[in-house]
Amino acid sequence: MNILILNGPNLNLLGLREPEIYGSRTYDDLCKLIEAHAAELGVSVEIRQTNHEGVLVDWIQAARGKFDGIVLNPAAYTHTSVAILDAVQAVGIPTVEVHISDLSQREPFRQISYVRPACVAVTCSCSSARRPRQRSLRPSSQCLRPFRSEQP
Ligand code: DHK
Secondary structure: EEEEEOOOOOOHHOOOOHHHHHHOHHHHHHHHHHHHHHHHHOOOOEEEEEHHHHHHHHHHHHOOOOOOEEEEHHHHHHHHHHHHHHHOOOOOOOOEEOOOOOOOHOHHHOOOOHHHHHOEEEOOOOOOOOOOOOOHHHHHHOOOHHHHOOOO
């Protein structure tokens, strides 16, 4: 099982940006946690981050035939991007929408997700800001679960 993990704009600044919302762990920390959890689940992951909408579209399109699933945090593009919605719909790869913060408790514009109709599941509120003593961020555990390998 081969999973593509895509992170959108400003997620490279995790640990620096608004730690009270996004937590104090860095993007590198997040990648390491995801890789460790993927190994536990027996799935292989490729993790990428970009600040550019078109790059996300290109990566989603290129995932056809190469990946069995996508874990997608489009970040700010969640609330604006018909192009990313179209790309996910076009490739037909099961995609899980992920967010670090609890969107339901934030500004009204963040409660609109353009990509959600194309996704098979959504996970919000993964920030270590809300669970400072928790060893792992929830995205690594919850978001990979739909793709858990059937193999022992
Ligand atoms: C990350 C962002 O950068 C914001 O623009 C979204 C999302 C929320 C997150 O919680 O992961 O509104």
